[in-house]
Amino acid sequence: MAGLIRxxxxxETFTLRLYEDAENAPESPGGVLFQSMAFISHKGYDEVRIFDLTDESGMIRLRLSFAMAHGKWISLPGAPFSGPSWEEPLPVEGVLVAFLQACLAELSDGVGTLIHLMPEGYYLPGYERFRGACLAAGFEEETDSLNHHLALDKRCREDMHSMQRRRLRRATQAGLQFEKRNREFLEEALTLIADWRAKKRHSMSMTHRELASAFHDFPDHYHLFTVQKEERVLSILIAVTVSKDILYYFLPANNPEAGTLSPSVFLIEELSRWACxxxxxxxxxxxxxxxxxxxxxxLAVFKKRMGGIPSVRKTFHT
Known part of the structure; x- marks a missing residue:
């Protein structure tokens, strides 16, 4: 049950509902793993505030979930796809502004409020209306990061740069194999990922324990893939089901001894086929x-040459 309903x-035909724990909140609209109540419970945040904007039928039209981290209310810490979730069509901007201002009033004990957004293109058509409401409610906008994605329903090999197509042919001719692995390989895979990324000075955004816990708690969302030549593993990838529409290419790692076989190019191409x-x-x-x-x-050039479509992730903060 909501701790606050008003x-x-x-x-007056819209209602603000506030929940202070995930166990009592209904599921989030949109079906995004990192906005789900199961994920919020999995993260074990010390303090949580979940705000729903509901219409007169009781339908959730917009949700914002926050957790306290580093003295700020963040939506959501440690979640690669977080921020608002909503049902189209969004209410008019005036309703959204009033909702955001009501959220800020309830979060006034934090030193600031930060809303992370998914890449711009994922939110159409409601993105610009939500963005305008944030600015009107007093938030400041910042570009957070550059992102790339492949549109699988429109993808063809010609989207790739000619250099990548040559590398793909060479990898195919060399007999590389793509495989979705079972959980028996998980511990070895996590060790290899950490080792190979360390040798290339690539950071790890999650620890071994956190990754193992995510695979355990969300077995239908976390997937493990490899590229091999015969019995030799050349590349490992964790892929995450973000929603029914989005698969996330997460924590790739290449064997430093892979040489010129271009396992990353082969991996992305075969993963695209699997995902489609x-x-x-x-x-x-x-x-x-x-x-x-x-x-x-x-890295940005590599993704662009693979046919990646650039977009930006933005944040709104007080």
Whole structure:
């Protein structure tokens, strides 16, 4: 049951509902794993605030979930796809502004409020209306990171740069094999991912324990893939089902001894085929940022050459 239920000021047919734990909140609209009540419970945040905007029928039209981290209310810490979730069509901007201002009033004990958004293109057509409401409610907008994705329903091999097509042919001719692995390989895979990324000085956004826990708690969402030549593993990838439409290319790692076989090119191409066959519309290739928040240009160029469509992730903060 909601801890607070009250009509939205100035728009009496809409209601603000506030929950202070995930166990009592209804499921989030949109079906995104990282906005789900199961994920919020899995993360074990110390303090949570879940705000729903409901219409007169009781339908959730917009949800914002926050957790306290580093003295700020963040939507949501440690969630690669977080921020608002809603049902189209969004209410008019005035309703959204009143809802956001009501949320801010309830979050006034934090030193700031931060809303992370998924890449711009994923929110159409409601994105611009939500963005306008955030600005009107007093939030400041910042570009957070550069992201790339593949549109699987429109993808063809010609989207790739000619260099990548040559690498793909060479990998195919060399006999590379793509495989979805079972959980018996998980512990070895997590060790190899950490080792190979460390050798290339690539960071790990999750620990071994956190990754193992995610595979355990969300077995239908976390997937493990490899590229091999005979028995030798050349590349490993964790892919995450974000929603029924989006598959997330997460924590790739290549064997430092893979040489010129281009397992990453082969992996993305074969993963795209697998994802398309499973009914996903988008393969999200993730962000291309360095620790100092500048763009990792070589990585961004690689994703673009694979046919990646660039978009930006934005944040709104007080």
């Amino acid at each position: 009509p939205l000021s100035g728009f 066959g499973q009914g996903y519309w988008v393969l999200d290739l993730g962000t291309s940022m360095l620790p100092d928040d500048t763009v990792n240009e070589p």
